[in-house]
Amino acid sequence: MSSSSSSGPAGNAAARVDDAVTVDADDKTVTIPPAAGEVALLMAIQDKLTDAPGVLPVAKVMSFFGEHAAGWMGLAALGAAVDADRRRGWAAVGASAFTSHAASVIIKRVVRRRRPHHPGIRVGVGTPSKLSFPSSHATSTTAALVAMSRMGFGPAPLAGVPAIMLSRLVLGVHYPTDVLAGAALGWTTATITDKILGGAADAAPATSAGEGRTAQ
Template identity: 65%
Template sequence: MSKVEADILVAIQKRLFDAPLVLPLARGMSLFGEHAAGWMGSGLVLAAVDQRRRGRWLGLSTAAFCSHAASVIIKRIVRRRRPHDDRIRIGVGTPSRLSFPSSHSTSTTAALAYAAHVTGSPAPLVGVPLMMASRLVLGVHYPTDVAAGAALGWLSAELVETLLEDKLKEIV
């Protein structure tokens, strides 16, 4: 772990960890993003209610699932440990001790970048830095973990958009 990244986490936590509503919101986002389940479920719900774009919304679930799977594989290869500096408070439990890349940042970026494609609006992308920040506030990732996760998520969304889009549009 680099001292610089630990210092960044400490500075973020000093400003935000005890701020009203920040910790409950960050924990809620963590629960929603766990194993990409909230994003995959969102894609399924949207596919059910938006018949015209059903296949495209299934693409959101696909992007979330594939990006999450990729992040888990990379975590097992890289094997970077989660933050463990005594100054860093851990605000939520985690399913593993592995940190790089952040799976929450990966699947969130994949889902929201894909949603931006579907809707033609950049508005869904607002959620990406919020999820990234939540992982830092909770003390479970380093800044490079969330940045790499976001990059992997963006790549995943673009790949699903490129490779599967024609097939997914046909699903009605």
């Protein structure tokens, strides 16, 4: 199927997914091959969300904050400094983010799955490597938020898990299975870290356990 020069890779989702699309760009003819499977799903998600007001800027901020788990480790350090009653819990947040990120990097180097590279996928940020599986952002963010949910904040932090997963798809740097695997790895790592630290993330402010949880 052929389209005019005004159509581009970000054009009609059905056409981009089902058929090869030929477009003219900078006096060059570029053929976008048909997409299937995860590529088609990723393109459909981008077509629904990327151009929605505020979505792309927020996704980029989340990407910057989560790079190398630095934002979560910084938040954990700040929390430990100002929230002495839950210092062990904040230590668990930092440890969960760090260990889960390290685990994701090791797995990436074993699996060596290439990041999305179909020409119809819009890539919104740069990445430190070309390796995709699992998503380190989804891994460390999930680990940090799970640890936070266990220190008296309740389930509210967990709302950030689907948000970070979607943000990586909107930015075009991961496939859906990358972020799903990352979230599973992060949750598992946070659980193991919590057990190793003796339930540090469940530590409430030092009154009584019941009182501490009620106050929060």
